Amino acid sequence: MSLTGLGQLERLCYLFSSHGLLMPAADSWQQVGLMLVTGFNCAYVLSFSNLMLVPLGWAWGLTCLAVIGAFAYYANWLLSGLHVIDGHRFIRYRDLMGFVFGRRMYYLTWFLQFMTLLLGNMGFILLGGRALKEINSEFSNSPLRLQVFILATGVVYFIFAYFVPTMSAMRNWLATSAVLTVTYDVVLVAILVKDGKANKTKDYNIHGSEVEKVFNAFGAIAAILVCNTSGLLPEIQSTLRKPVVANMRKALMMQYTVGLAVYYGISIAGYWAYGSSVSEYLPYQLSGPRWGNVLINSTAFLQSVVSQHMFCAPIHEALDTKFQKLDEGMFSKANLRRRFALRALVFGLNAFVTALFPFMGDFVNLFGSFTLFPLTFVFPSMVFIKVRQLLLPPPLFLLSLSQEILEVEAILVNRGTLGSARDLLQPAAQMATLGGLQPLFSFGVISDVQYADIPDGHSFSGVPRYYRHSMQVLQRAISNWNDHKKLQFLMNFGDIVDGFCPKDKSLITVQKVVKEFDRFNGPTYHMIGNHCLYNLPRSKLISLLKMPSIHDHAYYDFSPCPGYRFIVLDAYEISTIGWPLGHPNALAAMQILEAKNPNSDKNSPNGMVGLEKRFLMFNGAVGKEQLLWLDDVLKDSTKNEQKVVICCHLPLHPEAASAKALLWDYEEVLNLIHSCKCVKACFAGHDHKGGYTVDSHGIHHRVFEAALECPPESNAYGVLPRKSNESMRIIISTVIGIVLGYLIGISFPTVSITKIYVPTNPRGAERLPPCIVVPESDFYLRRLWGNPDEDLIVQQKYLVTFTVGYEQKNNIDAAVKKFSENFTILLFHYDGRTTEWDEFEWSKRAIHVSARKQTKWWYAKRFLHPDIVARYEYIFIWDEDLGLEHFDAEEYIKLVKKHGLEISQPGLEPNNGLTWQMTKRRGDHEVHKETEERPGWCADPHLPPCAAFVEIMATVFSRDAWRCVWHMIQNDLVHGWGLDFALRKCVEPAHEKIGVVDAQWIVHQVVPSLGNQGQAEKGRAPWEGVRQRCRKEWAIFQSRLSDAEKAYYLSLGIAPPNSTVT
CATH class of the missing domain: 3.60.21.10 (Metallo-dependent phosphatases)
Known part of the structure; x- marks a missing residue:
């Protein structure tokens, strides 16, 4: 038969039914139910008495078993009802997610399923290897290393996958496994009852520190969640005969009644028999006859064979579809050779990697945290909510229940992952259960x-x-x-x-x-x-x-x-x-x-x-x-x-x-x-x-x-x-980072289909899609016409601001010409006169902000928010009375970068105006960062005013330093006095990151222009009232900073150290 002319869905159905791994419309619900019972649940029965109940104890353990089991059944029940949507039948999980949420969700689901299959197969190889090793130990006084049995398990899995290529071909194996499972249950329970009666020192206390108890409990929740998941329900459901949904739900009922009873029952019996000392691999601890131990471990091995085949089926399907010639028939010689090579590749790689892992239970938790939780618990509720709202509105209570369950599931996922992560990062002495890696x-x-x-x-x-x-x-x-x-x-x-x-x-x-x-x-x-x-x-x-x-x-x-x-x-x-x-x-x-x-x-x-x-x-x-x-x-x-x-x-x-x-x-x-x-x-x-x-x-x-x-x-x-093996810890730490990042991303608010809520957006923008949020801005001038992406010929890298009055226009004209086109020019006008500046050509590209009788720090707090100036590498905040004859802005920037200065100023001509010793120019330096002030002025040579100090008349800030300084500027303290002594709070180490550039120097002309904007009172000149306000602000700022530091240390419950406010 030719595939030409078939649609995509028909082609896929043909491939699966004739050659592939999935055989739609063939199996009964009893067969699928048996597969779920023996394949998924029983493969884990042997190890979770330790992982689930020991960290939780009786009350919380039984409660979690019941609640999580109910959650899992409900999530799978929802997913089974989505087998057909709007006339489309979905035989693969990723196709369903892609149809509902788009291409990105298709690939995400594919990735999670692929990781599920790989990690799940490794887990089953590990389980099978341990079962074989335990059987060997019954007949040998010098048993081989576990890695040998892992490789042997990989060989058996390869042979089984080669000769049993489809899930439907497993019915005879499932029947055999069912018989062995019953035998296993009877023998195991008998031995557990015998051991439990003989054990007179059972301890059910939860041991460890309070922190360890919390994280171990989270890990136990992760283990319980993993035991109730598959991540492959649509693929399994595709093998059922009609009515597919009804039959799938019957199979699920069988899984969550018969299967859960067996799985939970044995876990509870193991904990009852041995208490908190129960082994991670339960058969290790049994004291029954040899034939009983051999039978139990043989059954465990056979169950791992069946389970791994289900987890690997989609991998085999994808590889066969990619590399086999499907028109030749699945049993052609060429396809048999290709299948041999592909199966050998899958199981060879899986067995090799599994032999490297030094742990078992924590590995299973990682497996669930990373892939199975979202596939089984989160995605079904997401799909149900969206599909039902769009196509067939359900009863309100059912939709509300699904949303609430989704929230709870997201919490459980995150808590379980925390436990898994913590367990994986425990010292190797507590993790080494595979190869004795101590x-x-x-x-x-x-x-x-x-x-x-x-x-x-x-x-x-x-x-x-x-x-x-x-x-x-x-x-x-x-x-x-x-x-x-x-x-x-x-x-x-x-x-x-x-x-x-x-x-x-x-x-x-x-x-x-x-x-x-x-x-x-x-x-x-x-x-x-x-x-x-x-x-x-x-x-x-x-x-x-x-x-x-x-x-x-x-x-x-x-x-x-x-x-x-x-x-x-x-x-x-x-x-x-x-x-x-x-x-x-x-x-x-x-x-x-x-x-x-x-x-x-x-x-x-x-x-x-x-x-x-x-x-x-x-x-x-x-x-x-x-x-x-x-x-x-x-x-x-x-x-x-x-x-x-x-x-x-x-x-x-x-x-x-x-x-x-x-x-x-x-x-x-x-x-x-x-x-x-x-x-x-x-x-x-x-x-x-x-x-x-x-x-x-x-x-x-x-x-x-x-x-x-x-x-x-x-x-x-x-x-x-x-x-003896450090590389595995690095790998695991990397995976844990991915796990946490992913699970944070699937928090419930982000999957709402009626609203957008992104808590990581800036405050106030949580209801916007992240890609439309623009948290930063600039002062770039743009046209009113043309294309926006053609507006900017040059994007300035630096910003210079002057707080000016018109009387200083000639000095500002000379100063601005010292700054190249790499600088955005911003003038703050304290006298309200702006139009007069149009006589200067550069003024046409400058930004003008006017507010009468305000200081540059008032302007800076209100117009230079860090998010507004974030495009600029350096921000110059300068007075108007500076002589720049010996200054070149581009050369200044080069020196600042060379010497790693985050906060700086040009050196001041020492013979003009009142200056600190620190800020006076030194003729033999490019830059200086320390000085010797007058005796008694410096309590520490690395503190202001001997170091970590510049004046506020001509300060230059890096982008990062300004982001800190801006938050320190007080709204009501407009003169900025005292700020120069506190700048060191914003860079570390301050005495290396704050300095004076001597090679590019300026002259302070001491023009009291802003001072004359004050108000004459009681016979005093306007500038006297301004100066008095400056001194008051200095004292207020010092007091606030000192009180803030003390309050911080007291909030930590420690006595404040000696004040660092100078």
Whole structure:
């Protein structure tokens, strides 16, 4: 028969009925019901006593079983009624979804089904492999590894799929499986009753912390949901004879009565017999005769064969349709060869991947979370609501019920996914049930405790430091590590005491911290940090820390287990601190600092650029002697095939830490590391904010956060397990991200077919379709004619605003000409005169905003919202009385980008007007970021007005910095006084991101034009009232900012640190 002239639907029906995998209008409802009972439910019976009831207990467990079973039946009942819509018959789920919702939903459903089939098949291979392994263990004292039985299961599945190509051809197998299922049920229940009576110590308590209980409960809900799903109901329904819908619902009734009774019954019996200690794979725990265990596992294996065939049928159908010559007949030699190759490909890949998975129950949860939940629970209600509203309005109560159930289903899906995700990311020791993948070793890490018995303070950049609390962090860490019971050792990355510790208490303080480390039930390997050396000489430290040392060297190595070596570097081997006066290493360090650091204060990076900033006195180098030692150790590790971890107080890679925290000779160390292939990771401390990167050779560089800077009740320590298989965790983490992203996307409001509601849209736009929402704008001028996409010849990258009066027109004319066509010009007119500016040609392309007697910060708050200026990389907010003779805007932008400034201003001519020392131009610099103000003005050299400070007369903001600053501007404080001292709140680290550009400088002409817009009162000039208002606003702003910070810390339940408001 030729297929020419047939329509698409007729062609598909012909292919399926004559050659394909689906045989429409052939099977009875009893056969389909038996397939659902034995194929879907029973394949899971053996493992869910543990996964479902142990985390939930009796009351919640039985409730969830009943409620979710009812939900599943209702969702499938709805879907079965959609077999024919408006004269169209749907024999595939994706065709139904595509018909109702369009092409995108067709492909989404196809993708979910495809993942369902692949993941489901892997689950059944795993189940079959475990059943075969258990049978083998009954006859062998040295059973083979599970992976062997997984591969054997894959071979059996391949043979079955090759010789039984259609679902309808399974009726004899289904009958056999049904007989075995009855036998299985009787034998299993008998053994469970026997074991349950003999077990006098059954424990039904739910164990674990409160957090673990919650997430385990979510995981149990996921398991129950998976057990009630298929994702293939339209495909199965296509094999039924007429009346299709009625017969399908009879089959579903059989599944959710007979099938559920068996499935739930055995799960409940397993939990009753063994309590919370029930095994994940129930037959592992049975104590019956050998023949009973063999029979039970044989039945389980046969059930997995039948189930996987149903899950793989659509994959085989798609591959056969694509690659087989259907006109030749399904049993032609050519098609048999192609089928052989295709089946071998499917099962070979599935068996191989399954052998890599180190878990079973959590795998099933992932399988359901990712694919089956939406296919079985969410999509049917979506289709029913839309179809019934469009074609045949149902009773109101039924439509309302479907909508409410859809909401509940979406919640269950998300909660189940949370549980699945959490379980998958548990430590490998709790997950490794497949191939015995246990951590080779685990160790604790902590860095920069910097304990001192002094009040809390701040770092030079303003970050709070909790000196006394850091000891509590360490104590909690030691207790946690001891409770872990599987940690081989600890790594302390240095700086156990702080440099501000009173020097007469240094020895006692160090001994106190060491005593805490000694509480750990295992060895601790220490590193020396700069704060350690501020308190005690290195010889004393090495003794107190019990470091293996020769001649006061603090570098060493050790092997925690065969195949691994840890190398601990001494970052202060070459250093000006810690060595006796005149020591060669101290002298060598001073020579390096004199050559590399031009400042008299060698702890200051002033004038230094980029990676040169690492040459500070609080850093150090490993030196030539240690480099030779490191080379020898690395060569020996390579020879002995050891994997190496490098540990150092100072970071070794510039992309993992600030330039000011790096080892002086990090490049030499990296060259050695890269010269061999044995180094896998480099760990460090010192840079308190932490960091991470993977370098060009695939080596992981991790800088640990400081315990010192943890607010009360928070922690900064960890456990690092070294496992024999890390790649699978990465794969699973990626999949979990996809799962969560997808399920968030199918939240109920987004599937409403009568309204649009998108909660991720900007506030107020939730009822608009996302693609029409335009959250940002600009000041680009557009034509009133032509095509919109042809309006803009040039799109300006920068914005400059001047707040002006007409009397300053000549100065503004000169100033504007310093800005190229890359700048949008925006004038705020405080005198209300705008038309007079038309005499300037540039004014015709400028934006004019007029409001009488208002300041530039009033204008900025109301007209420069971050979403309006989001197109501009930099925003200039300038006064009108600036002389720009020595200024070039394009060159200024280049310097700002070069030096990484987020907030800046041009240098001010020092001999004109009143200026701060910080903002005065320096003739020998491109940019400066710090200065020395008058004595007593700066509590900290990294705080205003000595650093992190610019004035507000000619400020330039990056787009990101302005987004923060705009929110800090107060509506009623129009002069902006005090804002200059608070700008540092919006960039981090502020003393590096805020600076003055000396190479492009301006003159402040000190014209009190806006001041004269004030009002004369009580004999005072107008400008005097304005100045008085400015001072009041400064005090008000300081008070508000201080109160806001205190309120924030109190809301966290912690005492506010010393105020950071200057």
